[in-house]
Amino acid sequence: MTDSGNHFEGLRGGPADEEGAGQQAAEGSAEHGSVAGGSVAGGSVARGSAAGGSAAGGSAAGGSAAEEQRPRARRRRKIGTPPPAYARRMLGDGHAPEPEDRELPAEPADPLAARKAERIAALCFLISFLGSAAFIAAYVIFQVRSVDQAFRSNLALGLSMTVAFLALAAGAVVWVRNVMPYVQLTEERHPLASTDEERREFATTFTESTEATQVVKRPLLRRSLLVALGPLALAPLLLLRDLGPLPRKRLRRTAWKKGTRLVVQSTNLPIRAADFSTPGSLITVIPEGTGEDLNAVAKAATIIIKFRPGELQHPTVMNWTVDGIVAYSKICTHVGCPAALYEQTTHHILCPCHQSTFDATKGAKVIFGPAPRPLPQLPITVDGEGYLVAQGDFVVPVGPSFWELG
Numbered sequence: 001m002t003d004s005g006n007h008f009e010g011l012r013g014g015p016a017d018e019e020g021a022g023q024q025a026a027e028g029s030a031e032h033g034s035v036a037g038g039s040v041a042g043g044s045v046a047r048g049s050a051a052g053g054s055a056a057g058g059s060a061a062g063g064s065a066a067e068e069q070r071p072r073a074r075r076r077r078k079i080g081t082p083p084p085a086y087a088r089r090m091l092g093d094g095h096a097p098e099p100e101d102r103e104l105p106a107e108p109a110d111p112l113a114a115r116k117a118e119r120i121a122a123l124c125f126l127i128s129f130l131g132s133a134a135f136i137a138a139y140v141i142f143q144v145r146s147v148d149q150a151f152r153s154n155l156a157l158g159l160s161m162t163v164a165f166l167a168l169a170a171g172a173v174v175w176v177r178n179v180m181p182y183v184q185l186t187e188e189r190h191p192l193a194s195t196d197e198e199r200r201e202f203a204t205t206f207t208e209s210t211e212a213t214q215v216v217k218r219p220l221l222r223r224s225l226l227v228a229l230g231p232l233a234l235a236p237l238l239l240l241r242d243l244g245p246l247p248r249k250r251l252r253r254t255a256w257k258k259g260t261r262l263v264v265q266s267t268n269l270p271i272r273a274a275d276f277s278t279p280g281s282l283i284t285v286i287p288e289g290t291g292e293d294l295n296a297v298a299k300a301a302t303i304i305i306k307f308r309p310g311e312l313q314h315p316t317v318m319n320w321t322v323d324g325i326v327a328y329s330k331i332c333t334h335v336g337c338p339a340a341l342y343e344q345t346t347h348h349i350l351c352p353c354h355q356s357t358f359d360a361t362k363g364a365k366v367i368f369g370p371a372p373r374p375l376p377q378l379p380i381t382v383d384g385e386g387y388l389v390a391q392g393d394f395v396v397p398v399g400p401s402f403w404e405l406g
């Protein structure tokens with residue numbers, strides 16, 4: 001019954017001073033002697049007191065008339081006032097339903113403080129929104145083409161995201177601590193399986209808790225939170241841009257083209273077929289003109305091996321070889337290590353990472369290890385000056401079996 005003077009604004013019942021002359025109306029009473037707190041002590045209206053001559057509701061006829069003449073705007077229920085059914089019951093309406101026995105209070109203890117906290121929380125959410133927007137702007141504006149630019153970009157991204165999360169957390173803390181009702185609940189130990197009654201209680205608690213968050217009742221809080229969360233959810237999507245442009249067919253191509261000379265990787269010099277005459281030799285070659293482009297070199301690295309006549313067998317493509325010289329991709333088809341350990345006696349190419357072994361005389365087919373397919377063979381020939389050149393690119397993709405071709 002305390003503080004009910006606040007609760008009953010707009011529900012005043014009538015002229016309580018009709019009960020006795022000369023009595024003095026306390027706080028909340030008007031010229032009609034309105035009831036504050038629903039009780040009258042000895043005919044005097046006392047806020048929150050409950051002794052003697054009740055005049056709850058002050059339901060005199062004159063009160064009803066005054067009620068009708070009073071502007072309807074004053075009858076509006078404000079935040080913090082009790083629900084109408086509960087108010088009627090407090091005013092002595094015997095037909096009013098019993099108030100629900102709640103586990104959690106529907107309202108915070110101090111509505112004014114809650115209102116103030118709501119504004120602070122909304123301000124925090126607004127700051128969070130600005131932080132998220134700044135994060136997106138920083139991501140778009142700051143280029144990262146140098147170390148300095150990357151530093152500035154990281155600083156801007158970090159600061160803006162810090163502000164966004166910090167303000168969001170601060171708003172949530174203010175909301176929970178000052179807007180939601182504060183209660184302490186103790187739950188006793190019980191069997192693990194919930195009874196039907198417990199489930200019903202849970203549903204009730206959940207419903208009341210949702211109500212207690214005030215999120216439905218306070219649109220300012222709700223909307224400012226949604227505004228804060230919107231760009232925050234969008235920010236991670238922007239990071240997908242860092243995956244770069246779609247590779248399209250670039251991963252299926254290497255720098256080898258028709259007529260491109262094979263140059264020794266260590267010297268960048270082209271090599272004649274006649275100069276590579278020692279059977280069992282192996283050299284790593286790259287396309288001429290790609291020495292500075294490390295990405296191109298990494299994909300196009302190739303080994304050439306010299307064999308004696310008759311050593312090369314099916315499925316090696318013979319018309320892609322020159323005088324017993326065959327060229328294979330150096331990139332292991334397992335996970336892409338350089339496969340360049342060559343056993344001259346067995347003609348096996350070994351990958352040092354997981355010991356995949358390829359038979360160089362038989363189209364580099366896999367004879368051991370996890371590699372799922374042979375090293376691709378590069379079609380080679382010689383140009384007019386006798387230098388080894390490519391007939392074209394590899395006909396199948398090189399490298400790891402992301403390309404699993406069956």
Ligand code: FES
Nearest residue numbers: 332334351354356
């Ligand atoms: S990368 Fe060559 S065997 Fe694994």
